[in-house]
Amino acid sequence: MIEIENLSGGYSRVPVVENVSLHVEAGEFFGLLGPNGSGKTTLFKLMSGGLPVMDGKVLLNGDSVLDMNQMQRARHIAVLSQETNVSFDFTVEEIVQLGRYAFQKGIFKALSPYDKKLMEEVMEITSVTKYRHTSFHMLSGGEKQRVLLAKALVQEPEVLLLDEPTNHLDIKHTFDILDVLKKWQEERSLTIFAILHDLNIAALYCDRVGLLHEGTLTNIGSVDVLRNKNKLAEIYGVETWSQPHPTLARPQLLMNPRKKEERPVSLFDNCTVEQDEKAVSVSFQQPLRTISNGVAGEGIQWIKHFANFHVDKNYDSWTPKNDVENWLDEKGFPVEQSVGMMTAVKTEHAVIKREVLNGIAFLVVVTAGTGNAVDITHRETEIHREKIGTINTLVFADAHLTDGALVNACMSAAEAKVKALHDGEVKDPLSGSLATGTSTDSLVIGVTQQGERTSYAGSGTFIGRGIGYMVYEATMEALAVYRSWKEAHS
Numbered sequence: 001m002i003e004i005e006n007l008s009g010g011y012s013r014v015p016v017v018e019n020v021s022l023h024v025e026a027g028e029f030f031g032l033l034g035p036n037g038s039g040k041t042t043l044f045k046l047m048s049g050g051l052p053v054m055d056g057k058v059l060l061n062g063d064s065v066l067d068m069n070q071m072q073r074a075r076h077i078a079v080l081s082q083e084t085n086v087s088f089d090f091t092v093e094e095i096v097q098l099g100r101y102a103f104q105k106g107i108f109k110a111l112s113p114y115d116k117k118l119m120e121e122v123m124e125i126t127s128v129t130k131y132r133h134t135s136f137h138m139l140s141g142g143e144k145q146r147v148l149l150a151k152a153l154v155q156e157p158e159v160l161l162l163d164e165p166t167n168h169l170d171i172k173h174t175f176d177i178l179d180v181l182k183k184w185q186e187e188r189s190l191t192i193f194a195i196l197h198d199l200n201i202a203a204l205y206c207d208r209v210g211l212l213h214e215g216t217l218t219n220i221g222s223v224d225v226l227r228n229k230n231k232l233a234e235i236y237g238v239e240t241w242s243q244p245h246p247t248l249a250r251p252q253l254l255m256n257p258r259k260k261e262e263r264p265v266s267l268f269d270n271c272t273v274e275q276d277e278k279a280v281s282v283s284f285q286q287p288l289r290t291i292s293n294g295v296a297g298e299g300i301q302w303i304k305h306f307a308n309f310h311v312d313k314n315y316d317s318w319t320p321k322n323d324v325e326n327w328l329d330e331k332g333f334p335v336e337q338s339v340g341m342m343t344a345v346k347t348e349h350a351v352i353k354r355e356v357l358n359g360i361a362f363l364v365v366v367t368a369g370t371g372n373a374v375d376i377t378h379r380e381t382e383i384h385r386e387k388i389g390t391i392n393t394l395v396f397a398d399a400h401l402t403d404g405a406l407v408n409a410c411m412s413a414a415e416a417k418v419k420a421l422h423d424g425e426v427k428d429p430l431s432g433s434l435a436t437g438t439s440t441d442s443l444v445i446g447v448t449q450q451g452e453r454t455s456y457a458g459s460g461t462f463i464g465r466g467i468g469y470m471v472y473e474a475t476m477e478a479l480a481v482y483r484s485w486k487e488a489h490s
């Protein structure tokens with residue numbers, strides 16, 4: 001365990017780092033964060049003996065680090081500083097070998113078989129084996145950084161002090177190196193204290209972080225500290241947005257450039273609607289903030305093209321996403337900018353409604369088939385699925401919604417659909433009760449993000465009511481079209 005107690009120091013009488021106290025547990029990965037000039041490197045130098053301490057203590061398992069001689073320190077602590085200059089013309093292998101110096105015995109300090117094995121292993125995991133006979137001076141910045149990390153790791157330290165260990169590394173090597181460090185942390189209980197500039201990297205790898213601001217350490221805690229938008233604005237002077245990582249319970253930060261993106265002036269002026277026997281589609285010149293469960297383009301995205309494709313009633317594919325992506329491609333819609341869904345209902349029968357309600361422009365497209373109508377509240381022992389029967393709803397509006405409001409908008413659209421199915425007396429064929437939807441319904445909400453930002457889009461708001469009204473009207477009409485087509489073809 002490292003204990004820093006009331007540590008102060010700097011380059012003159014005026015301390016740069018003042019009264020810093022911190023405990024880093026054994027086997028912990030601690031990230032020291034802070035803007036340029038906040039004193040991170042100064043604190044690092046004070047901890048590693050690179051600068052004389054004015055006041056305070058640095059203890060490793062209770063022993064004063066500052067009282068250890070260089071050899072004693074090297075047996076416990078390895079340091080990777082930003083300094084990559086090496087005075088002599090050493091090869092990579094010779095540099096790495098220096099890391100074992102404190103452990104070599106005898107007058108001639110020969111490498112033991114263990115030293116050699118360890119060096120091979122570490123050079124391999126830091127991907128420097130291929131440069132082993134190359135002069136260190138001949139390497140690129142990132143290669144040098146990996147060699148110096150290899151030198152630090154062969155010390156088999158209890159504690160690794162790292163000053164910006166990935167600043168010269170490309171994205172692959174950054175993750176490779178941090179994965180190696182994480183593995184050593186977990187398998188060997190290595191304690192890591194790292195200065196990091198990339199807050200997203202820190203959020204992914206650190207167990208705890210601390211923010212250094214004008215020489216004072218603040219906000220020590222889990223990486224959720226980085227979700228504190230106001231604190232980051234105060235310390236770094238930038239606006240950040242915290243987003244959840246898609247697969248890890250850790251935040252990731254997005255930055256807002258000061259220049260605003262251009263947005264469409266009006267929903268209707270910027271969209272093109274196409275309808276034929278293959279698809280009904282809506283395209284916008286500028287992307288819309290979108291939430292959807294489309295076969296392609298699902299989730300929350302920025303999307304320009306929305307297509308609902310017709311499929312045969314016997315369509316049965318193992319690769320529906322691939323199929324939809326191919327159809328988007330055939331239409332000239334880039335897959336990354338599109339939401340694609342499918343229906344066995346004729347797309348010429350899609351109901352398209354445009355209206356301005358309470359000053360908000362709406363465009364709604366609905367295709368409705370009810371062969372798979374289901375009462376979701378009815379307890380069933382089997383999930384039935386016929387061929388034709390999906391209600392696909394596309395809602396576009398001139399509104400500026402938060403992610404929570406997008407969820408609200410989905411609820412508003414779903415409530416309106418249920419009401420339409422009830423008023424249209426659509427029944428679940430298995431339970432005989434009124435249906436609440438079909439088993440494969442798709443929904444997309446797309447908003448221009450113009451105007452005042454709102455966190456609500458439910459029935460207590462004009463946007464929510466507008467969605468409800470438009471979806472209800474379009475669904476009722478689409479159900480009527482579907483019924484008359486069925487009657488004509490039965």
Ligand SMILES: Nc1ncnc2c1ncn2[C@@H]1O[C@H](COP(=O)(O)OP(=O)(O)OP(=O)(O)O)[C@@H](O)[C@H]1O
Pocket residue numbers: 011016034035036037038039040041042043
């Ligand atoms: N050798 C030095 N002599 C005098 N002042 C120094 C020296 N090195 C750094 N400083 C000053 O100490 C303050 C903190 O610098 P330090 O290098 O610790 O910041 P940092 O947080 O590591 O910054 P960066 O993110 O830019 O690396 C700065 O104001 C800097 O000008």
